[in-house]
Amino acid sequence: MITTKDLTKVYRSRGREVTALAGVDLHVREGEVYGVVGTSGAGKSTLIRCVNMLERPSSGSVTVDGLELTALAGREHRAGRDLRAARRRIGMVFQHFNLLSSRTVQENVELPLEIIGLDRTQRRRKAAELLDLVGLADKARSYPGQLSGGQKQRVGIARALAGDPKVLLSDEATSALDPETTRSVLGLLRDLNRQLGLTVLLITHEMDVIKTVCDSAALMRGGKVVEAGELTDLLARPDSLLARELFPLGDFGAGHPGHTVLEITFQGDSSAQPFVSQLARTYQIDINILGAAVETIGGRLVGRMRVELPGAHQDNVVPIGFLREQGLQVDVLDQRNGAVA
Template identity: 85%
Template sequence: MITTNGLTKVYRSQDREVRALDDVDLHVRQGEVFGVVGTSGAGKSTLIRCVNLLERPTSGTVTVDGVELTALSGSEQRAGRELRAARQRIGMVFQHFNLLSSRTVQDNVELPLEIIGLDRRERRRKAAELLDLVGLADKARSYPGQLSGGQKQRVGIARALAGDPKVLLSDEATSALDPETTRSILRLLRELNQQLGLTVLLITHEMEVIKSVCDSAALMRGGRVVEAGQLTDLLADGHSRIARDLFPLGDFGTGGDPERTVLEITFQGDAPAQPFVSQLARTYQIDINILGAAVETIAGRLVGRMRVELPGSHTDNVVPIGYLRQQGLQVDVLDLSNGAAA
């Protein structure tokens, strides 16, 4: 649904050049919620603005719903019309709501419908439907100043849906909200994704957002995508930085004792319900030290990571490790010299 190839954005001034995006390749599948996570300055917001061409890339291509937007130029009348039509299929939700304070909630949602020339009666009907969809039917005559932050963001989402988009872009839509309101907005985005078949691309600096709502994710650093994939695949990869940030187990158990073997175990689906630790201990008569564990529901599946310590060297524990893998578990032997999975 959304594909970027070699996407690069360079900002130039008289004495300086900033490469905000550096050869970014990204693929977002139709109907999924895809999160892009990274610290401030990683290039996340520039990426999302290039996806709908609010920022025109320096080089590379952007394709949305089969239309290569970067091939359309606003300088020619026909291409300009094509670009505007393509943008109508892309909704955008902003961090700071961007509502007009002098217009009611209803009128704010109607604004994009006015711009495309829809008649007043149809605008009213459509806006009422959207406000009901986001749970604000009773706030139609209120003004933005009378709303909470979460309610303002719901208005922003309703407005973004006015053009019946196939893609919804969210630029740090929850970063200005408290935790409980953040959770409610994320639940709403997931519901809209499922009810309307929307493809959602969201930008965030919070791993909790990725954990609670996303099917796939990408990690950005220095204008580049350094890791991307479906969350279930990333969590099964012992070297995944996203997985380690989602399930931080700390440094406990990485001291480097050659007479101990430290394992990191990733489990998904039905595996968390299985008592594999106690079964392993009984089967091989070994003492197992649990150093850390975390279990969450990710992309609708129960997923977890656990760090355990077994007595003896790696060679001594080949059979117990094989037993765990036979149970369908992802097992990585921790390299105690650097704390990474071997």
């Protein structure tokens, strides 16, 4: 649904060049919620603004729903009209709401419908449907100044849906909200994704946002995507940077010299298995639990545990094999540097 290939954006000012995007390849599948995460300056917001051509890339391509937007933007004739038509299939939700204070909630939602030439009756009907969809039917006559931050963002989402887009872009839409309101807005985005079949691409610096709502994610650093994939696949990879940041176990103990330390990852059905007690009974070994955590990531229960077994690695080959036979991912920790051996 959304594909970027070798996307580059270079800003030039007073003889200096700053590379915001350096060859970004991204693929967002139809109907999924895809998160791009990274620290400030990683290039996230530039990426999303290039996806809808608010920023023109220096090179590379952007394709949304089968249309290559970079090609449309490059045409001399009909470029403006073609690009505007393509953009109507892309909704955009902004960090700071971007609502007009002099317009009511309903009038804010009607604005894009007014721009494309719908008559007043059609605009009112559509706006009422959208406000009902985001849970703000009773706020239609209110003004933005009378709303909470979460309500303002819901208005922004309703406005973004006015053109019946297939793709919804969210640029740090929850960063100005408190945790409870953030969960509510993320829940709304997930509901819209399921009800309307929307493909959602969201930009965030918060790992909790990725955990809560995303199916897939990409980690950006220095204008590049350094890792990307489905969350379930990333969590199953011992070398995944994203998995380590989503589910850190760094504060847990590293075990004793001469013993074997394992990191065990379990997802879905395997999370209900009493594998620690089964292992202890089957092989009559003492297991030291150094740390454990269970979270819901992308709607799926995921856990990670660090345990210590007596004896060296070669003495525990059979118990490790037993755990893997239970459908668990088991990685042996190198006690010298805390990395997976």
